[in-house]
Amino acid sequence: MAPQRTDTDTDTAPGGDDPRESVPSGPFPAQEQPRQPGLTDDMTPAPDHGERTWVGRGRLIGRRALITGGDSGIGRAIAIAYAREGADIAIAYQPEEIDDANETRRLVEAEGRVFAAFPVDLTSEEETVDLVRAAREALGGIDILIPNAAYQRQRDGIESLEVEEIERVFRTNLVSPLVLAREAVRDMPEGGSIIVSTSIQASDPSPGLIDYAMTKAALVAYTQALAQELAERGIRVNAVAPGPIWTPLIPATGFPADKVSHFGEDTPLGRAGQPAELAGAYVYLASDESTYVTGAVLPVTGGRPF
Template identity: 75%
Template sequence: MSDETTTQFPAQQQPDQPGLTDPMAPEPDHGENSWVGRGRLEGRKALITGGDSGIGRAVAIAYAREGADVAIVYLPEEEEDAQDTQRYIEEAGRKALLLPADLTDEQACIDVVAKTREELGGIDILIPNAAYQRQREGVKDLPVSEIEKTFRTNLVSTMVLAREALPHLSEGSSIIVTASIQASAPSPGLIDYAMTKAALVAFTQALAEDLGPQGIRVNAVAPGPIWTPLIPATGFPADKVKDFGGDTPLGRAGQPSELAGAYVYLASEEATYTSGAVLPVTGGKGF
């Protein structure tokens, strides 16, 4: 990934979430042509929600090339993106499991954990990464239905997935939560999203303390502005999309491929004494 990457994108929007990869200009870099595995996750079994595109796809590609079998969860509308991710996993010689599901439903969370165990033969790494965000005009016009959708997608599903996976995790397993720079530097237009991300930091730290005696590590990655389908589908003004990431010290948005290394590290043997940590990948923005 070059530091000379442009700080601007063509003005663009997608009408609804989930956002899709194909309409984006330029398409994000998920490490398709750059990630080289070194066997750091050989034989592991990973469940990644939101694994069809964006950060989830980049992590799925990296994990497969590091030797892991990967199950990805995604909304049915994202089937084309999911199949593309499946192809990259299988090209790495690993098993890919596609699990279309709406994780705002508790039973769906229960089912994807069960299917992952059945089809992959276990779970070693849980990455609750799926997220929902919309630009808000202010709290005065924020409907409860949208608050509930944001909380159920980002926060409640994470807790349910962890609850369901826990009986099947063993010493050396990892839970890696996707937090956000919004947890510490919240934007008024993303108030409900920011609240869920702050709660996920607390969840990560509390769960790390809870599961530490079992040898299960719990950490979080806190991305800054990353160029994923979530961005043009958030409802941001066109100028905000055009200049997305330009306010960071590095002067640009990050690519999903630039997050993958954090998730590989936290799941690997290189991080056996790292738990309860929040690893910022923010282009220099303080967390």
């Protein structure tokens, strides 16, 4: 779902923007960041989070959202859109991402919304439990939970896998969403919503991302199972499956330079997506426009089949 256009955009063709060219995406300059978390300021070009394009329509007025990985990338795009739709926001970030978190704060508070940010190690059960409690206190409750933070690294083959790295991927991508949901649903009201970030890797896995792809496939089962459990409590659980999206995760994954330069060109639309193009999916799944949708996975993949 593309970002909302402003009233000043007058160059749109009668049928709308050409999705192959509606946002600038690649080829990208060769670049690499030495470790995760990747940082927005070190990316060329800067990702589009919808800062200048998302126009709110009041679809989330009064809602309170906790977004992990909300400092940058898809998480920042969600935070901007939710704030402009009327929601208050809490995010979790890693301490190294403080500059990105502060920029998200600036953008959310510019909309007059409550904002709270917490540096958290999501591989720690104790810190994850404390995060939910702190976010609930800061916002006065949690209506929307978005387990969005993820960790991935390019692997050179099955023989190179280290258990320590596997455990970091699994604890970040799988264990933390379980703990987050366990803690959040205890006080989540009827009409609440959990929206999981899975991936095209769940159905079209890359060998070099084997452990990451495994977690994203498991999150589909998480979504479908939890949706059935929580339906009787009036809480919906859905997922968004992004395709190749230009976020700090990409140059910080350890991909070969050529893969980064041509990132996303293998999609039917021929380009990578921007974080802003994901925001509409998360707004829809949190809003009353999707009250009969639960247990669903919404692909935003540039045409790659999920």
